[in-house]
Structure formats: structure tokens, C-alpha cells
Amino acid sequence: MSLAPASDIVGTKKQGRGLIGLLLVAIPVILVAWMVIYPILSAVVTTVWQKDASGVPGFTLKTYQFFFSDAYSLANLWVTLWTTLLCAIILLIVCLPIALYLRFAKGRLAAYVQGLAIFPLFVPSIILSYAFIRVLGPNGMVDILLNAVHLPKIRSPYLTPWGPLIGLVWDHIPLTVLILLAGLGAVSDASIEAARDVGAGRLRVLWNIILPRLGNSILVAVSFSVLGIFSAFTLPYVLGPAAPEMMGPFMQRTFRDLYDAPNAITQAVISFFFCIVFGLFYVRSVVKNQRGRG
């Protein structure tokens, strides 16, 4: 047995290397094409190619016309967009200071803060929902504490649009912090010290040195959380109001309670359209990054 043939597996010729590379990416590409691209195309076709009143299949936009002329459906879409955008803004406001702190602080306290910031990653959202009702719900822990110091009760966010909003922000803190922290790793200590040497204050360092390098990470963090929040199900289902519903619970109800597959798929295609806009932001930034490197 000689060792020489084994090296053929990785390919000694340039041509073979390309082929093996293609084979390596083939499995994920096939999986994406089969489990993601095909269902999307099939969903779009199902919604635009339907049987009419006499049972003859043909091109139609009737389910889209219904969605965009139905005030109830539009209110659901609107509350989903409202929740998503507000969540993204609040997430940045909450997570950017945490990430900055973790980038520059050292020692035991920073480790605890990091642990606390990552903690929501390990809490299933159904557990979070019931804990939320216990803490922020009517006569919950917050009310009991306020009552103990003779303050009035809070107006509970449970069963209002603010319920899922607060839950979703908490749920998405770890991912956002981690992405921002990774981005901050690209800011070298040397450049910050250089800026300080020429007399830049803290705000000026943040604005002129850190933020310009962080733009890409912010975009990625926002796209990721927006994609997750737009399609959220459990938190809006348990904590949100009966109406308007977010798109996740609305789709599920249309499909399973009303057995109305064409309209449920139409809602899915519309949700997908909004998500693809943010997905493109992400893809664009990744491509830009790679070109920068190459």
C-alpha cells in the first residue's frame, strides 16, 4: 500500500479541483433548489393558476385582489410591518451599546454581561410567552412589586401589539449582539488609539472610526432579525391581540381553521416578497464583502 494514490482524492490537477469543489457545493445547492426554490415557485404558480367558477384552470390574480382589497388582511400586513420595523430599531438601540461594551470591556463583569445577553438563545419562545404573562401580564410580578411600594399598576402590554414586540426584541437580542460583536472585531485597537492620539473624543471615535466599519454588520444584523420577526409565530400567537394578527398566525389560521389553501399561500407569497427585499440587502452586503477581500 502506497500513500501516493490517496492524494488523488483531493485532486492534484487543477481541473479535478474544480470538479470536486462543484461536488461539495452540489448537496446544499440541490437541497436549496428542492426544499426552498421549488416550493416557492410552486406556491407562486398555485396562486396565479387557479380554477375559475366553472372549474376551468387559468391565469388569475383573484386571491391577490382579495388580499389587497380586504381591509382585514391589509391591517394584518400593516401590523406585521409595524412590529418588524419597530423591533429592528429597538434591537439596534438596545444591542449596539451592549456590543460596544463587550468589545472594549474586559474582566469578569463583561463575561457575566455576555452570558446574560446570550441567555435568550436558550429559552424556547413558548416558555418565554408564559413567563411574560406571569411577569408583565395583569397582576403579574411587576404589578405586585409596584403595589408593594404603593405605585399604580402598569398598563399591561399582554394581548396588545406591544406584547409580541417586547417578546420578539428580547428573543432576538443574542443574534444581534453576536453579529455586531463580530463586526466590531474588525475595528482594530490601533486605529482607535491613533484617533485618540490626535485628540478625538469618545463620540467622535464612535462616529468616525467605529460606525463606518460597522455599517455592514448592522445591515446583516437588521436583515437577520427582520427575517425572523416577519415570520414569527409563537410570540404573536400567545401574546398578541386577536386582531389585527401578524402574518404568521394569520396564515396558520387561514390554512388550518378555514381550510383555505389558496388564500393562505397567497399570504405566504406576499410575506415572502417583503422578506426577499431584506434578504437581498444581506446578499448584497455579503457579495460586496467578498469582492472587497478578493
Next chain:
Amino acid sequence: MKRRDFMISAGAVAAGSVLLPKMAFADPNRIDWYTSSDQNVIDFWTNIIKPKFEAANPGATLNLVDAGDGAGLQAIEARAVAALASKADPQADFFEGSDARLPPGALDAGLYVDFSKENLSNYSKLNPLAADIPQNITYRGSQVLLAFDTTKLPADKAPKTFADLVAWIKANPGQFIYNRPDKGGSGGNFVVRAIWEANGRDPSMFKVDNYKGADSDPMLMKGYDILKDIAPALMDQGAYTSGNTQSIQLLSQGAVTMIPAWSDQTLSAIKQGVLPETTGLVQLTDLALAGGFTKNTVPVNGVNKALALKLQDFILTEEIQSAVITELGGFPGVSWDYVSKELHDKYASVIPATIPTWPGGDWDKNMKDGWYRNVAPNVDRTK
């Protein structure tokens, strides 16, 4: 063997074992049981029925699977219909909380066993109130009641009619809440009760096959008008919880004074200390809130059909029927004459003479969607 050959053959074996279609078969002597019911019912089966049945039938096992809800169970039943057509194995033997009329077409396809022809030894003991088509059989019943906090509302002042209830809700704003009708039967049957109230309190007007689209919707709308009228007096000027359990949670936190609740779920909650001993229960006397007997079905093509029928017969025995009352807080599926005299006497006051029911199918579907479109959005939070 050369290393390269070895790698290739090992890779081929690994790939082959992954790519081969995975086949699954139902085990003989294992009843694949699916339910649409809540956790308290699954606990009852896990802790009471499963050990007793397996002890009485050596070798037999019960595989208890939660199908989630009615729609989830119907998906499994639809699979059994497909298996019947292709003469395949449905991998299901017993459906708890089912209705033989669903999924549409299953009854005509002959999916379900006709229990009247199966010589079950306890068949004759069934409560006549539970009479239904012979493909449906029961073993437990429950009813939606009003559960309330007796420290805030003395039991003798609790409303006894629907009109009293509406007056009480309006006189005590923020103290009543019911769940969304599609998320649990307690809120659903409260909505149904309002629809009955608006249509002359006659449940017989609503049958599984007489929903007529636009002609029937005004009947639902009249009920929604009552609900819209009380909405501003509900908790948070019109909030609706997303399930039976969440309503009970709000009652237990003292956030509201009264909720509609399932009798069995409430009694279990009191027993477990989730609700305090001071929880009162009352049923409306002019027309009860809907309830009903939970129906079971058995598919004809299940691998363990004989064993599944044995299980259905087993849960109608006095031992299990008494446990339905004492452990589950439900009503027995057999006539009260067939449970122990001690239990019969203890519960004499709550034994219902009639239990009005609401049909599944089109009425139910349109009642729920209509509620979302007409009642739920009218929330004025500015007050």
C-alpha cells in the same frame, strides 16, 4: 484492500443507507392513538388508562400521540383515508376527540368502524344524551360553565341567565374575558351561546349540513352584535386570550372575576391548586353553554383494529368511567346508573338533563372567521 477502494466502498454503503427510502410500519399489538384534546386529557390517558389497559392486556401497548388540535387530528385521519384507498397501512388505530363526519368524505369512504355492529360488551350502557351516528362513540363529556372568583362575586349573586350575564359584564367593566373561538372551546362556546341567544335560544336550528352561505350569515351577525356590544366592558376594552389555559391563568392571577371555562379543565385546575378553592362554578339556566360528549373513532384499516375496539370497550367499564369523574372532572360517557352509587349521589346536582351542542363543519368554520372579522377588530383602546 487499498485504502482508496476502502474509502469508496465505505462511502457507497453510507450513501446507500441514507438514500434508501425509510420505511415505517405499525407495530402489531401497539395501538397508535391520536388525540385532539388538551394536556389534561393526555395526562389522564398516560397516568390512568394506559397502565390499567396494559396490565389487563399483557403484550399490548398504547402509543399516545398528541395531534395538537382538531385540524391536526384531521390531517392524520386524512392520511388514513388515503391509506384506505391505496390499501396501505394508516399507522393509526384510535382517534380520541374525533368526529366521524370529518374530514369530509371519510364517512362515505367507509373509513370508520360502525360500533353498533361490533358487539362491545358495554355498548348498551352508553348515555342516551350521547347518541350520535354509530361511527362515533364516546367515553366522557364536559360542558362549558362560568368559572368565577367567589371572593369578588358571592356565589348567590352569580348570573343565572344570559341576559343577567350581559348585565353583569357591563356593570363590572374589565372583569370578564373569553378566548378566541378557534383557540379553545370555552371561548368558542361562549360565542356560540351568544349566537343562540340572538336566534331564539334554539340550538336545533344549527345542524352540520344546513349552513347556507349568505342566507345563514345574518344569523351569525346577530350573535356578533351582542358580542360587539359587550366588547368595551371586557378586560382591556376588548382583549381575547389565545386559549382555554390562558383564560384560567388570568382568573388565577385575579386579573378578571369571571371566565367561561370547560368543567373538566376547571375541576382539574382547582384540584391541582392552579385555581383557588374559592373558585365558583355556575351554569346558565335559560340555556346551558354548549358542551358535549367527546367522540372517538376507530379506522377500519388500522393494523390493530381488534385491540383498538377492546380499548374502547375497556374505557366504558365502571372503573374507568368513575375515574373520568374523579380524576378528569368530566361527565361519564355511560348513563349515570352505571357508575358507583356514591359518585352518582355526590354529583346528582350537576348531572345535566340536556347538553346543547354546536355542529362542526361549515357553521363552525364561518362562526370562527366571522368572529375575527366582525368582533375582534373593534377595539377602542383610547378610552
